[in-house]
Amino acid sequence: MNSDMLSRISSLAVFVVIAAAIALAGDTSVLRPPKGAKVAIIVFEDLQCPDCARAAPLVHEAAKTYNIPLVQYDFPLPQHNWSFQAAVNARWFDTQSKAVGDEYRLFLFSHQLEITPDNLRSTSEKFATDHKLTMPLFVDPKGELTAKVKADYALGQRVGIVHTPTLYVVSNTSRGTPFIEVVDRSQLYTLIDNMLKEADSTPTAAAKH
Secondary structure, three states: OOOHHHHHHHHHHHHHHHHHHHHHHHOOOOOOOOOOOOOEEEEEEOOOOOHHHHHHHHHHHHHHHOOEEEEEEEOOOOOOOOOHHHHHHHHHHHOOOOHHHHHHHHHHHHHHHHHOOOOOOHHHHHHHHHOOOOOOOOOOOOOHHHHHHHHHHHHHHHHHOOOOOEEEEEEEOOOOEEEEEEOOOOHHHHHHHHHHHOOOOOOOOOOOO
């Protein structure tokens, strides 16, 4: 094994250790189901993230299949040039209805490769028109939606998010660990099954998003 390969392996090992340390040091109190739910899926996502686009259909389908909440947090990465504004737009569509907001996010994921900072607005307007809505010239005149996106990002930092999507299955269990990060998405349904078995019979209160 040459020195260059050893150096790369060493660097990767350091990154893994740092990422693990961040996760362990993070504030995981938010990783609980919404009030009234035994189990939920939580995802920190970036609307410009290719892997988020790949994960989204599976995550939505799993939530629908098990009839459990899907809690989505915005975590727009600084290197992406339209994801923050897209998250603000999504918040505006949420104000029309949560279902429309979710559809908008999935719409952006499915058209991700076509979107640029210059055509994000027109793409969003087309979605709005198709749903018999009219986007205002300024979707966030008071900065309230921007503040919510920033609050999600800050929350992700406190949790220790280092990549998107970061996906959890969480439960209200009072025994053991109430959450698990989904590293292998092919195991998502199995993890949900396990969490449902371990969940407390009586739903407990938790922070709402």
